[in-house]
Amino acid sequence: MKILVCLKQIPDPEVAPRDFRLDENNLIADPASAGLVTNIFCENALETALQLKEAAGGEITVLTFGPAEAEDVLRKALAVRADHAVHVINPGLLHPGSSGAACVLSAAIRKLGSFDLLMFGREAGDWGEGQTAGLVAEHLGLPFVAFVDSLQTTESGLHIVGQTDSGREELTAAGPVVVSITNSDANVPRIPKTRDIMMAHRRDITTWSLEDIDLTEDLVREAAGSVEVTELFIPEKDTTCEFITGDSADERIDAFARRIVDVIGSI
Amino acid sequence: METATREVYWNISHHWVMYVLLVPTMAVALYGVWRHVQRWRAGKPVVRFDRPVMRLKRLIRFGLLQISLWRDPLTGLLHAMLFWGFITLTAATTVVMIHEDLNIPLMQGRFYLYFQSLFVDVLGLLAIVGTLLAGLQRWVLRPRRLVFSGEASCLLLLVFTILVTGYLLEGWRIAVTDDPWGHWSPVGRVVADVSAAFVSDAGLRTAHVVVWWFHLVLVFGFIAWAPYTKMRHVLTAPLNIFTADLDSRAGTLKPLDFETAASFGVNSLEQFTWKELLDLDACTECGRCTDACPAASAGKSLSPRDIILDLQHQLHEADVSVLSAASKAASDPDSGPALPIIDTRPALSPESLWQCTTCAACVEACPVSIEQFPKILDMRRYLVMEEASLPPMLAEAVTSLEQRGHPFRGAQASRTDWTDGLDIPHFRDVEDPEVLLWVGCGGALVDRNQSSTRALARLLQKAGVRFGILGRDETCTGDPARRIGHEFLFDAMARSNVERLESAGVRTVVTSCPHCFHTFRNEYPQFGAHLEVFHYTTYLARLIGEGRLVIDPAVTESITLHDPCYLGRHNGITQAPRDLVGRVTGRPLKEMRQHGAQSFCCGGGGGMSFLEEEADTRVNIERARQVVETGADTVAVACPFCTTMLEDGLGAVSEERSVAVKDIAELLWDSVSSDSSDGDASTDHIDSSDD
Ligand code: SF4
Ligand code: SF4
Numbered sequence: 001m002k003i004l005v006c007l008k009q010i011p012d013p014e015v016a017p018r019d020f021r022l023d024e025n026n027l028i029a030d031p032a033s034a035g036l037v038t039n040i041f042c043e044n045a046l047e048t049a050l051q052l053k054e055a056a057g058g059e060i061t062v063l064t065f066g067p068a069e070a071e072d073v074l075r076k077a078l079a080v081r082a083d084h085a086v087h088v089i090n091p092g093l094l095h096p097g098s099s100g101a102a103c104v105l106s107a108a109i110r111k112l113g114s115f116d117l118l119m120f121g122r123e124a125g126d127w128g129e130g131q132t133a134g135l136v137a138e139h140l141g142l143p144f145v146a147f148v149d150s151l152q153t154t155e156s157g158l159h160i161v162g163q164t165d166s167g168r169e170e171l172t173a174a175g176p177v178v179v180s181i182t183n184s185d186a187n188v189p190r191i192p193k194t195r196d197i198m199m200a201h202r203r204d205i206t207t208w209s210l211e212d213i214d215l216t217e218d219l220v221r222e223a224a225g226s227v228e229v230t231e232l233f234i235p236e237k238d239t240t241c242e243f244i245t246g247d248s249a250d251e252r253i254d255a256f257a258r259r260i261v262d263v264i265g266s267i
Numbered sequence: 268m269e270t271a272t273r274e275v276y277w278n279i280s281h282h283w284v285m286y287v288l289l290v291p292t293m294a295v296a297l298y299g300v301w302r303h304v305q306r307w308r309a310g311k312p313v314v315r316f317d318r319p320v321m322r323l324k325r326l327i328r329f330g331l332l333q334i335s336l337w338r339d340p341l342t343g344l345l346h347a348m349l350f351w352g353f354i355t356l357t358a359a360t361t362v363v364m365i366h367e368d369l370n371i372p373l374m375q376g377r378f379y380l381y382f383q384s385l386f387v388d389v390l391g392l393l394a395i396v397g398t399l400l401a402g403l404q405r406w407v408l409r410p411r412r413l414v415f416s417g418e419a420s421c422l423l424l425l426v427f428t429i430l431v432t433g434y435l436l437e438g439w440r441i442a443v444t445d446d447p448w449g450h451w452s453p454v455g456r457v458v459a460d461v462s463a464a465f466v467s468d469a470g471l472r473t474a475h476v477v478v479w480w481f482h483l484v485l486v487f488g489f490i491a492w493a494p495y496t497k498m499r500h501v502l503t504a505p506l507n508i509f510t511a512d513l514d515s516r517a518g519t520l521k522p523l524d525f526e527t528a529a530s531f532g533v534n535s536l537e538q539f540t541w542k543e544l545l546d547l548d549a550c551t552e553c554g555r556c557t558d559a560c561p562a563a564s565a566g567k568s569l570s571p572r573d574i575i576l577d578l579q580h581q582l583h584e585a586d587v588s589v590l591s592a593a594s595k596a597a598s599d600p601d602s603g604p605a606l607p608i609i610d611t612r613p614a615l616s617p618e619s620l621w622q623c624t625t626c627a628a629c630v631e632a633c634p635v636s637i638e639q640f641p642k643i644l645d646m647r648r649y650l651v652m653e654e655a656s657l658p659p660m661l662a663e664a665v666t667s668l669e670q671r672g673h674p675f676r677g678a679q680a681s682r683t684d685w686t687d688g689l690d691i692p693h694f695r696d697v698e699d700p701e702v703l704l705w706v707g708c709g710g711a712l713v714d715r716n717q718s719s720t721r722a723l724a725r726l727l728q729k730a731g732v733r734f735g736i737l738g739r740d741e742t743c744t745g746d747p748a749r750r751i752g753h754e755f756l757f758d759a760m761a762r763s764n765v766e767r768l769e770s771a772g773v774r775t776v777v778t779s780c781p782h783c784f785h786t787f788r789n790e791y792p793q794f795g796a797h798l799e800v801f802h803y804t805t806y807l808a809r810l811i812g813e814g815r816l817v818i819d820p821a822v823t824e825s826i827t828l829h830d831p832c833y834l835g836r837h838n839g840i841t842q843a844p845r846d847l848v849g850r851v852t853g854r855p856l857k858e859m860r861q862h863g864a865q866s867f868c869c870g871g872g873g874g875m876s877f878l879e880e881e882a883d884t885r886v887n888i889e890r891a892r893q894v895v896e897t898g899a900d901t902v903a904v905a906c907p908f909c910t911t912m913l914e915d916g917l918g919a920v921s922e923e924r925s926v927a928v929k930d931i932a933e934l935l936w937d938s939v940s941s942d943s944s945d946g947d948a949s950t951d952h953i954d955s956s957d958d
Contacts, residue, residue: 012670016681016712019739037670191662194531194652194755 001058001153003049004115006105006136007042007077009070010126011035020234026094027232029126038073041121043189045181046077048151049119050190056153059083061112065104066090071205078200079192085205086112091217093224097127100224102135107213109140115176117158122147122182130180137178145171149184271384271448272375275367277440278475285483292487299494300502303548305587309594310541315510322509325636330505335634338865342553345400349426352394353501356433359387384451388437391430392454398427412554414576418496419552425489432482434458439471439478500551504635507549510542511636518627518837519789520644523754532648532752535604536582537594539645546637547579556629556639561868562622566884569622571629571639573614578642581608609646620646621658624886625750625873626832631864647752661751664877669756672742673708674877682706683738685717691724694735694771701733702806703773705787707780708743709907715914716907719930723779723803726935730816734777740767744786751874758794761786765796775799777806779932781833781906782872788838802834804843804905804931811850820853821938824927827857827899829890829913830866831906839864847931848903851938857897867893869912876908887916894926901927903934 011020015034023030049060061084062077064070074085088108093100109118118137123130130146137144150161157174163182181187192200210216244259246252276282316322328334333350337343362383366374374383401423405413413419438458441449449456462471493499515521523531530538556571557563563570585606593605610616620643629639650656657665664674683691685706694703704727710720727734745760768776776798778784784802791798801809810816826848835841841863848856861867870876870886880886891913894902902917904910907930914928929937 014667014671014677016679016684018681018684035670035672188659191655191657191665193655194525194753197755198525 001052001056001117002115003052003058003060003117003119004109004112005042005046005049005060005062005077005082005119006121006132007046007062007064007073008039008101008121008124009036009064009066009073010039010124012037013040013125017237022232022234024232027229028094036069036072038076039121039124039126040189041123041125041181041183042073043121044183044187045119045121046080046082047187047189048148048181049117050080050082051187052117052151052153058116061086061115063105063108063112064088065096065101065108067092074205075200075203076192078203078205079197080190081192081196085203087205087207088213089207089209091210093217093220095224095227095229096220097224097227098129098131098135099226100220102132102139103220103223104210104213104215105132106136106139107215108208109136111208111213117151117176118142118178120178120180122180133178133180140178142176142178143173144178144180145173146180147182148179149182150186151179269447270375271377271379271451272372273379273440273444273446273448275363275374277444278472279479288483288487292491295491296494299491299499302587303494303499303503306582306585306590307541307544307548309537309587309590310539310544311537311594313540313542315512315542318513321513322511325511325513326505326509329634329636330508333634335632338632339555341400341404345397345404348393348397349401352390352397352430355387355390356394359383380448380451384448385453388452388454391433395427395430395434398423398430402427410554410558412558412572414552414554414572416552422496422498425485429482429485429489432478432485435462435478436475436482438462439475443468443471443475497550497552500549500635503545503549504551507542507545508636510545512542512638516789516837518625518785518833520641520749520754522758522793523648525755525758530604530649531652531754532650533642533645534607534609534649534653535593536578536585536606536608537590538604539642543638543642544582546642547575547582549635549637550575550579551635552576553634555632555634556637559628559632559865561624561626561628561870561886561889562884564867565870565886565889567619567622567881567886568613568616569619570614571643574619574643575637575639577612577614578608581606581611609649615646617650617656620650621661621878622875623647623873624832624868624870624875626868627836628832628865628868631836644750644752648754649752651752652755657751658878660878661874664747664874665751665753665756668743668745668748668753668760672760673712674743674747674874675708675712678712680712680714680717681739682711682741683736685711685720686724686736686738689721689724689728692735693738693740694773697733697735699733700735702727702775702777702801703768703771704734704736705744705776705778705780705783706736706741707778707783707907709782709911710779711741713907713911715911716930719907719910719932720779722930722936723932726807726810726816726932726939727777729939730810732810732815737767737771744783744791746782746786747874747877749786749790750872761791761794765791765794768796768798773798775801777801777803779803779907781831781838782908785833785837802838802840802843802905804834804847805840807932807935808843808846811847816939818847818850818935818938820851822851822934824852824900825854825857825898826852826901826903826934827859827894827897828862828903829859829869829894829909830862830864831904831909832866832868832872834905835866836864844903844905844931847935851934856903857899859893859897861893869906869909869916871908871912876912885916885919887912888919889916891916891920891926892923895920895923899926901929901934903929903931905931 011029011034019033021030021033053060060082062074062082063086064073065088067090071087074087078085086108088104120133134144145160145162148160148162152159157172160171160173162169244252244256246255336346362373365371434454435458437452437455439462441455442459442463449459533539554572560571608615623640623643625640627640663676667676668674694700706720710716744764745757749757776787781802784800787798788800811818828844828848830841867890868886869890902913904913910928910930917926
């Protein structure tokens with residue numbers, strides 16, 4: 001089976017809140033304020049892909065669209081034994097958004113050839129839009145299943161289990177399909193073996209510019225154009241602590257319940 | 268007057284048979300020894316015969332005087348009796364050989380009377396008492412630490428029988444020959460008198476012949492069998508003590524050369540060095556290591572003794588030719604483990620290996636200088652680096668270290684939160700800095716410890732020390748990565764830290780955490796660091812000594828002290844923390860049952876603070892009980908990990924009595940601020956009961 005996993009590099013969502021800053025001019029996260037990591041849901045997708053490969057054989061290609069530093073997410077993927085890595089360099093577009101990214105990724109995927117399974121994380125920890133996978137499916141004319149947490153190869157095709165608002169859905173896909181992966185106990189990302197980390201540094205990564213996949217900055221900007229970032233701020237988080245007092249437990253419970261009703265009423 | 272002596276074989280004819288029997292005896296014994304040597308030789312090379320004088324001194328301390336045995340007085344006594352008895356009897360036998368076989372008349376005159384008769388007689392008796400005490404211990408007291416094997420019982424009975432028959436022979440000879448110097452052998456004399464009262468001379472002569480040959484067969488049997496039993500430690504223990512690592516403390520782990528190492532860590536016998544294989548054969552099965560092990564004491568499955576013994580069994584079962592072949596092929600990384608060890612026996616299960624806090628109590632306790640936990644670390648390295656297999660919470664800590672430079676997944680604090688309102692400069696902004704205050708992840712990112720760090724910084728300010736911090740530029744030293752077994756990550760972190768400190772012009776570092784201290788002091792030199800390193804307790808003691816910091820006794824609560832493993836045992840610093848606590852109370856502290864170099868771990872070292880422990884086998888609860896036992900109001904600590912582990916443990920045993928946990932810096936600051944007009948009095952100590 002030929003599997004493609006798209007990976008995104010994002011500012012570390014676990015950065016200490018006090019350390020996190022914005023670049024007010026460019027309306028992005030200040031790159032100096034947080035380390036860069038692989039989006040966790042992308043790692044879940046890669047882990048699912050690795051398990052599929054271990055169970056059923058195949059080849060995994062990882063693909064990212066990002067600045068030069070994003071090479072790091074590909075090296076990490078090679079270190080857990082992805083087979084090929086492709087890096088489409090972002091020449092400096094600040095807000096490609098889901099639409100711009102989908103445009104770039106689809107063009108790269110077309111150039112790479114066909115895949116049986118195309119995997120994405122369910123959303124990225126920076127902007128959290130969760131649109132890219134669906135948009136890529138649209139571009140490529142492939143079926144799309146969102147919020148998948150388990151995949152298995154069966155006689156009749158790929159058995160897909162996903163989460164929905166009302167429960168779980170099980171599907172079987174015969175042909176190529178795009179899925180977005182959510183986290184589950186079964187796809188906690190593994191840590192690489194040291195020898196593989198060392199090898200990963202020596203492996204080749206295919207690097208393409210936008211032109212290499214028949215795109216230009218303007219085309220991507222145009223594709224991204226439907227969404228514009230007009231303002232960016234860190235939401236104020238205000239926590240107050242309140243002790244409910246009272247002479248007896250009954251009184252305290254009573255006061256507590258009243259207080260909750262107040263709070264709910266005020267929202 | 269006639270010269271005192273005795274005839275050696277007075278009643279024994281055909282004693283040449285003895286020499287005939289000696290040949291197969293020695294052949295069997297030497298074959299046993301040779302097999303061991305062959306196995307050790309399969310290990311990787313390491314230099315351990317350099318600096319003979321230093322080594323000899325060690326041998327005298329630990330091998331001859333056996334100082335570590337005396338920690339348990341009964342064992343110290345019985346082993347000393349057996350040991351000196353054994354040495355004396357061997358010496359006496361050698362004298363007989365020289366006298367009789369080389370025809371050099373040694374056995375006469377005063378030497379014969381004082382040494383060969385009186386001294387040997389008394390020491391032999393002590394040896395018998397020693398075997399009786401050993402029997403008492405083995406069959407009556409039965410301490411958990413011993414291995415109750417048939418072999419051990421047989422050996423004890425054998426030695427006892429050899430000693431007793433020796434006295435019978437001596438006594439009967441004295442009786443029959445009416446030895447004029449018989450009273451120089453008081454025990455022999457008693458045996459002679461008692462025997463003569465019941466048996467005729469002729470009867471004694473016959474019995475003597477029979478028992479003489481019986482005694483001989485037992486002695487030869489013992490000699491031939493010894494190398495195949497734990498008695499081999501008679502040879503291997505002194506050799507092991509002699510070849511111990513002189514350069515580094517046990518807790519100082521060795522770096523790996525990732526370009527050339529065939530295996531990252533150890534999962535096959537031939538991947539150990541010859542010294543590590545010798546370690547396995549030096550074990551006396553005494554069980555002191557497991558007795559001292561906090562994980563074992565808390566009821567976990569880890570047992571350093573059984574790790575050594577299980578590895579020893581693996582070694583003995585390994586085909587020598589396979590072992591040698593594996594050792595030749597060992598430089599090939601693709602060859603894989605030829606004689607796998609991890610998970611092959613109960614004590615070698617990954618589960619047990621992941622319980623070690625790297626506290627080094629085992630190494631400290633071992634009378635024959637065996638290094639147990641470095642082997643555990645070698646196996647962990649294999650699990651982490653070759654198999655990427657480690658408990659999920661440790662994997663998270665490793666990932667966090669790699670991505671964020673600290674091991675606390677989900678930490679909300681920033682590196683400088685604790686400085687709020689304190690005006691602590693970055694190191695680069697300090698003019699003519701004296702020291703860098705290395706805060707460490709535990710001191711900066713864990714809420715509870717921020718008040719300890721604040722107290723320390725205020726003390727330094729009060730003493731007028733020109734210091735700065737690295738703030739957001741500080742990252743973990745890599746200690747957790749190294750102790751978990753991720754040497755590759757540690758290697759990278761160490762190199763980048765050494766470079767960062769070098770380029771910042773740092774010469775002297777004061778750390779708040781003993782783990783950082785240990786890493787800087789003992790391990791960064793492996794990566795080219797030349798730093799003067801202090802743990803804050805020694806640094807503050809020095810400031811007080813220089814009169815820069817004045818502390819008057821102002822704390823009235825009674826205090827006990829928990830020695831952090833990486834300060835006390837690993838680095839021998841036990842006095843400075845006591846001096847500091849003494850300063851604030853003006854009284855000696857209440858010591859815990861296990862303290863100083865014998866301190867009991869809080870359970871947090873070796874990455875274990877990142878793991879969820881089983882509720883009924885938590886190490887910190889064991890330690891918390893020892894704290895409560897002292898009756899002290901407060902336990903003083905000097906390590907951020909100990910602080911949180913103990914607070915947690917004491918919380919769990921609080922129904923017994925509530926005891927506060929305070930960092931020594933907090934105690935000092937309490938003391939300083941309560942008797943001065945500093946205004947800013949409180950250490951804003953966060954009391955755990957407020958949660
Ligand atoms: S280092 Fe400590 S925890 Fe580990 S085996 Fe030795 S005594 Fe036990
Ligand atoms: S390793 Fe040392 S302390 Fe442990 S049982 Fe063996 S000899 Fe005793």
